[in-house]
Amino acid sequence: MYIVDRTLTFVRGFIMSYGPSGIKKKLWDKEFSSSKWDFIDNTAGDCVYPYLEKYAHNGNILDLGCGPGNTANELAANVYQSYIGVDISEAALAKAVRRSQENGRGQQNSFVNSDFLGYKPTQEFDIILFRESMYHVPYGQVIPILEKYAKHLKPGGVFIVRLYAGDHRPGVIKTRVTAKLDLLKREFDIVESRQFDLPAMPNVVVFRPRSKS
Numbered sequence: 001m002y003i004v005d006r007t008l009t010f011v012r013g014f015i016m017s018y019g020p021s022g023i024k025k026k027l028w029d030k031e032f033s034s035s036k037w038d039f040i041d042n043t044a045g046d047c048v049y050p051y052l053e054k055y056a057h058n059g060n061i062l063d064l065g066c067g068p069g070n071t072a073n074e075l076a077a078n079v080y081q082s083y084i085g086v087d088i089s090e091a092a093l094a095k096a097v098r099r100s101q102e103n104g105r106g107q108q109n110s111f112v113n114s115d116f117l118g119y120k121p122t123q124e125f126d127i128i129l130f131r132e133s134m135y136h137v138p139y140g141q142v143i144p145i146l147e148k149y150a151k152h153l154k155p156g157g158v159f160i161v162r163l164y165a166g167d168h169r170p171g172v173i174k175t176r177v178t179a180k181l182d183l184l185k186r187e188f189d190i191v192e193s194r195q196f197d198l199p200a201m202p203n204v205v206v207f208r209p210r211s212k213s
């Protein structure tokens with residue numbers, strides 16, 4: 001039974017990263033229509049917020065894989081002007097829209113239902129965030145996707161990536177995640193990078209495209 005469960009989890013995870021958008025959407029909608037992800041409704045105090053507050057410069061934020069509106073509503077409202085959250089799950093976005101309206105952020109926050117691998121922004125941003133969503137960018141697409149989005153960073157703008165390097169089992173390192181973190185550190189100008197001494201070892205990396213000298 002254990003092997004069957006592990007195999008199904010692996011196949012599901014594979015489809016959620018490499019599958020066609022329509023199938024990924026169905027899988028994510030099913031997850032957000034259940035209570036599976038309710039635990040991310042309240043992530044106030046998360047280690048990513050000081051970085052968002054530092055680099056937002058009262059400007060514009062693009063959140064790729066934004067989920068149910070936790071970042072959009074927990075981030076201090078007075079540190080940014082506008083926020084666009086992109087997510088493949090309509091069910092997650094329905095929560096995000098409702099929560100933003102209830103919080104009086106209906107004008108400040110907006111949401112787009114799209115696969116971030118194909119999404120085309122129409123403006124420039126101070127921050128482009130992948131918070132717990134870069135797991136779902138296939139390794140071979142990390143650089144092309146970031147190069148595409150880099151064209152939508154303002155001068156001085158930054159990417160911020162938050163990822164867990166471990167999981168709930170103490171001492172376990174997720175090698176596919178650390179490979180992505182290493183790739184970012186090799187290919188971009190790192191502004192700040194920290195692994196937090198917290199359960200599952202969250203990492204926050206702030207970076208920019210390499211300056212051309």
Ligand SMILES: C[S@@+](CC[C@H](N)C(=O)[O-])C[C@H]1O[C@@H](n2cnc3c(N)ncnc32)[C@H](O)[C@@H]1O
Nearest residue numbers: 028065066067087088089115116131132133136
């Ligand atoms: C682990 S949740 C993280 C949610 C939120 N950013 C947070 O940190 O709490 C991953 C999110 O990425 C979204 N996602 C996964 N693959 C995606 C894709 N290809 N395009 C857009 N969103 C995607 C999921 O629907 C989900 O909301």
